[in-house]
Amino acid sequence: MTPPERVRALNSGPVRTDGEYVLHWMVAARRLAWSHALDHALEHADRLGKPLLIFEPLNVGYRWASDRLHRAILDGMLEHAAALAGTGIGYFPYLEPKPEACRGLLHALAVRACVLVTDDAPVFFTPRLLTAAARIETCRVEAVDGNGILPLARVDRTFVSAHQFRRVLQRVLPEVLGDRPAAKPPGSSRVAPFRGVASEIMERWPPASPEQLGDASTLADLPIDHSVVPNGWRGGHTAARRALDRFIEHGLPRYADERNHPDADVASGLSPWLHFGHVSAHEVFDAVAGAEGWTPLRLSTKTDGSRRGWWGMGDAAEAFLDQLVTWRELGFAFTTRVPDFDRYETLPAWARTTLEDHASDARPHVYTLDQFAAAETHDELWNAAQRQLVRDGTIHNYLRMLWGKKILEWTEHPREALDIMVELNNRYALDGRDPNSYSGIFWTLGRFDRGWPERAIYGKVRSMSSSATRRKVELDEYLGRYRA
Numbered sequence: 001m002t003p004p005e006r007v008r009a010l011n012s013g014p015v016r017t018d019g020e021y022v023l024h025w026m027v028a029a030r031r032l033a034w035s036h037a038l039d040h041a042l043e044h045a046d047r048l049g050k051p052l053l054i055f056e057p058l059n060v061g062y063r064w065a066s067d068r069l070h071r072a073i074l075d076g077m078l079e080h081a082a083a084l085a086g087t088g089i090g091y092f093p094y095l096e097p098k099p100e101a102c103r104g105l106l107h108a109l110a111v112r113a114c115v116l117v118t119d120d121a122p123v124f125f126t127p128r129l130l131t132a133a134a135r136i137e138t139c140r141v142e143a144v145d146g147n148g149i150l151p152l153a154r155v156d157r158t159f160v161s162a163h164q165f166r167r168v169l170q171r172v173l174p175e176v177l178g179d180r181p182a183a184k185p186p187g188s189s190r191v192a193p194f195r196g197v198a199s200e201i202m203e204r205w206p207p208a209s210p211e212q213l214g215d216a217s218t219l220a221d222l223p224i225d226h227s228v229v230p231n232g233w234r235g236g237h238t239a240a241r242r243a244l245d246r247f248i249e250h251g252l253p254r255y256a257d258e259r260n261h262p263d264a265d266v267a268s269g270l271s272p273w274l275h276f277g278h279v280s281a282h283e284v285f286d287a288v289a290g291a292e293g294w295t296p297l298r299l300s301t302k303t304d305g306s307r308r309g310w311w312g313m314g315d316a317a318e319a320f321l322d323q324l325v326t327w328r329e330l331g332f333a334f335t336t337r338v339p340d341f342d343r344y345e346t347l348p349a350w351a352r353t354t355l356e357d358h359a360s361d362a363r364p365h366v367y368t369l370d371q372f373a374a375a376e377t378h379d380e381l382w383n384a385a386q387r388q389l390v391r392d393g394t395i396h397n398y399l400r401m402l403w404g405k406k407i408l409e410w411t412e413h414p415r416e417a418l419d420i421m422v423e424l425n426n427r428y429a430l431d432g433r434d435p436n437s438y439s440g441i442f443w444t445l446g447r448f449d450r451g452w453p454e455r456a457i458y459g460k461v462r463s464m465s466s467s468a469t470r471r472k473v474e475l476d477e478y479l480g481r482y483r484a
């Protein structure tokens with residue numbers, strides 16, 4: 001059963017026994033396995049003896065909508081259409097042709113539903129969607145938290161450091177690690193067969209055909225940013241699982257020692273699939289635990305927040321889980337507690353004070369948004385990282401920190417640096433617009449960090465230099481790859 005602490009009723013509507021189906025509105029956990037929301041919808045369908053309809057829309061009216069982001073989401077939708085065909089579970093993929101065209105569709109589907117189950121998520125457009133869904137009166141609307149391994153309902157304070165958060169994880173995770181969503185997609189005859197969406201709905205909001213979902217030309221007519229192009233990266237669970245398996249075999253054994261070296265390229269690269277909900281943290285954790293032959297009996301009883309040794313796994317797996325669980329979920333915890341997480345004012349007071357104290361320090365270089373976007377700085381390493389972002393939709397882990405720190409150094413004011421980082425990260429990065437976009441960007445300005453020896457421009461905020469990075473990490477091949 002779905003852990004009740006992951007389910008949040010958004011309205012006080014009834015679970016109707018006279019509805020036609022259970023409606024699962026898939027907006028964040030876009031996957032058919034390892035999904036608490038899907039499990040919960042299936043539980044309703046079982047109990048009520050009703051079919052399940054999965055409604056997965058892709059709208060055009062959100063900020064930064066582009067060919068790259070649309071392609072990633074459409075890849076997942078195409079897989080869902082194929083996987084659900086013949087299972088008896090209804091699938092309604094909707095591709096919005098112009099802003100606002102989707103308006104009214106959710107309500108029209110909900111009028112016939114016994115209960116509506118959707119995803120809970122703290123960032124980007126999901127909170128707005130949830131507020132709108134809460135206004136539905138015809139049936140109960142529930143949002144299910146499938147964001148991470150720690151249920152967000154257990155977050156009872158705003159954490160200021162990873163260490164503080166790790167201590168809570170070490171106390172709570174042993175109680176919740178067993179609450180895993182179903183690992184396999186629902187097969188045929190799992191629930192009563194779905195008989196079809198009402199014709200008046202299909203006429204007004206025609207569902208996307210598999211051809212539309214798969215065809216490159218589909219994007220050309222949409223009012224989205226066509227300058228941010230797909231880059232060959234594939235969305236969807238199949239590609240995510242392939243990347244996960246490859247990482248477990250080749251990357252994980254070297255992760256502890258080599259993850260900071262761009263030339264080694266041993267990081268998982270999973271963040272975009274995690275972001276689109278195409279793979280879940282539970283599935284990634286399960287793969288790591290399996291590779292380690294791990295059982296919960298190996299968990300340490302110490303809850304002192306230490307980075308190593310608590311899981312009872314090898315060094316590499318512990319280092320990886322510290323990113324996947326501690327750092328990733330810290331972002332979800334923070335954005336859940338602090339709704340204006342994207343505002344400069346939510347930086348810790350010490351960071352704002354010291355940045356302000358140094359706001360009028362002379363900047364040896366200052367660039368505009370367009371210059372940054374075009375990788376036109378004096379620093380070849382920074383430019384290479386920016387080119388990777390534009391071309392591949394990602395930046396190597398370690399260089400992403402340098403990328404952010406230099407924007408802070410090369411803008412007139414930290415507020416401007418923040419705006420530029422958010423714009424570039426969220427426009428180009430496949431994993432952008434995520435709680436961890438804001439963790440990473442705000443980390444460069446002091447969030448989740450401590451004070452360091454005072455320096456020009458940075459004040460007490462940690463600084464980074466390109467020359468030190470060039471000395472510390474291996475990146476000759478990387479620089480060659482992302483040359484102008």
Ligand SMILES: Cc1cc2nc3c(=O)[nH]c(=O)nc-3n(C[C@H](O)[C@H](O)[C@H](O)COP(=O)(O)OP(=O)(O)OC[C@H]3O[C@@H](n4cnc5c(N)ncnc54)[C@H](O)[C@@H]3O)c2cc1C
Nearest residue numbers: 267268269270271323324327328397404431432436437440
């Ligand atoms: C300026 C800046 C911007 C960033 N923007 C984003 C973003 O838009 N989206 C995003 O998901 N992450 C962001 N990060 C965090 C981090 O850089 C990426 O999560 C990581 O590079 C993803 O690569 P990977 O999947 O190979 O990571 P791996 O090293 O394989 O780690 C596994 C997973 O752990 C999580 N993770 C790893 N490092 C971090 C971290 N530092 N903070 C939070 N979670 C982490 C990610 O989900 C990642 O997929 C940003 C960091 C900085 C400094």
